Amino acid sequence: MNPLDNFRLDGRVVFVSGGGGAIGSAIATALGAAGADIAIADIDQGRVDAAAETIRKSGARCLPLAGDITKEAEAERIVKAVVDHYGRLDILVNAVGGGAGKVLFGAENYPRDAWDWIMELNLRSTLIASQAAARQMIAAGQGGRVVNISSVRAQLGIDSGYSAYVAAKGAISSLTRQWATEWAKHGITVNAIAPTFVDTPQVATLLGDPDFKAGIVNRVPLRRIGETSDLVGAVIFFASAASSFVTGQILTIDGGLTATQ
Numbered sequence: 446m447n448p449l450d451n452f453r454l455d456g457r458v459v460f461v462s463g464g465g466g467a468i469g470s471a472i473a474t475a476l477g478a479a480g481a482d483i484a485i486a487d488i489d490q491g492r493v494d495a496a497a498e499t500i501r502k503s504g505a506r507c508l509p510l511a512g513d514i515t516k517e518a519e520a521e522r523i524v525k526a527v528v529d530h531y532g533r534l535d536i537l538v539n540a541v542g543g544g545a546g547k548v549l550f551g552a553e554n555y556p557r558d559a560w561d562w563i564m565e566l567n568l569r570s571t572l573i574a575s576q577a578a579a580r581q582m583i584a585a586g587q588g589g590r591v592v593n594i595s596s597v598r599a600q601l602g603i604d605s606g607y608s609a610y611v612a613a614k615g616a617i618s619s620l621t622r623q624w625a626t627e628w629a630k631h632g633i634t635v636n637a638i639a640p641t642f643v644d645t646p647q648v649a650t651l652l653g654d655p656d657f658k659a660g661i662v663n664r665v666p667l668r669r670i671g672e673t674s675d676l677v678g679a680v681i682f683f684a685s686a687a688s689s690f691v692t693g694q695i696l697t698i699d700g701g702l703t704a705t706q
């Protein structure tokens with residue numbers, strides 16, 4: 446057997462939560478190109494429809510669903526819609542999150558409303574989608590894959606008012622290990638990617654400041670900002686049979702940044 450066949454996802458059904466976003470849509474498109482049938486959900490109807498059109502144009506099947514994944518009933522409805530449409534659910538990618546650049550406050554005065562919003566957007570979205578998907582995977586008894594998006598900020602502090610975001614991403618990295626441990630008995634693996642800054646609208650304002658951007662790039666041994674295309678290979682690996690014996694792992698995708706710390 447060709448070992449590259451292990452990276453194919455033919456016959457697999459992927460649900461990308463936040464699939465209308467910059468990173469989620471790039472991941473969904475790549476998993477579709479690897480052979481999977483795709484479902485994407487996003488709170489923003491326009492984004493989810495636009496992403497679905499791109500994914501379909503690239504030749505994959507795509508089911509777009511609008512909804513708020515931080516709400517349990519919505520997550521249940523969305524997962525049921527995926528299974529009703531495709532007959533199964535094999536892989537969940539949690540790509541809802543971000544927001545850090547919009548609420549930059551000193552740690553000593555970090556406001557409660559900003560804290561709650563970042564926790565809801567990053568941590569609760571990941572928790573609720575994973576619970577709904579895992580219940581489905583456990584009931585179906587065919588195993589599964591969960592891929593979370595953490596951040597190098599789970600490991601590294603940054604002097605830019607990021608208290609809530611680092612806390613949320615640290616919790617996502619911890620839950621990756623916890624769920625990997627608990628759900629292994631069901632044949633479900635749980636892994637995460639942890640990127641540094643990726644060139645997306647989320648971080649456009651921060652990276653638009655030439656001094657900030659130069660400071661980041663100069664700390665990265667490979668001397669550039671990440672691209673969404675830098676993330677998809679790792680997600681295909683974690684989503685596919687190629688990673689059958691890999692669970693609870695967090696892969697930093699950071700041009701070598703954490704290697705220098």
Ligand SMILES: NC(=O)c1ccc[n+]([C@@H]2O[C@H](COP(=O)([O-])OP(=O)(O)OC[C@H]3O[C@@H](n4cnc5c(N)ncnc54)[C@H](O)[C@@H]3O)[C@@H](O)[C@H]2O)c1
Pocket residue numbers: 462463464465466467468469486487488489492512513514515540541542543544566567570594595596597639640641642643644645646647648
């Ligand atoms: N962009 C970066 O530099 C970077 C770096 C490291 C990690 N990340 C992480 O990658 C993930 C994706 O980031 P992105 O840059 O693609 O952001 P994005 O804003 O482009 O995508 C997030 C998507 O989630 C959707 N969303 C928000 N709340 C939702 C909800 N309640 N229910 C359903 N959908 C909802 C948004 O509409 C959006 O389309 C986030 O977890 C982010 O923290 C991003």
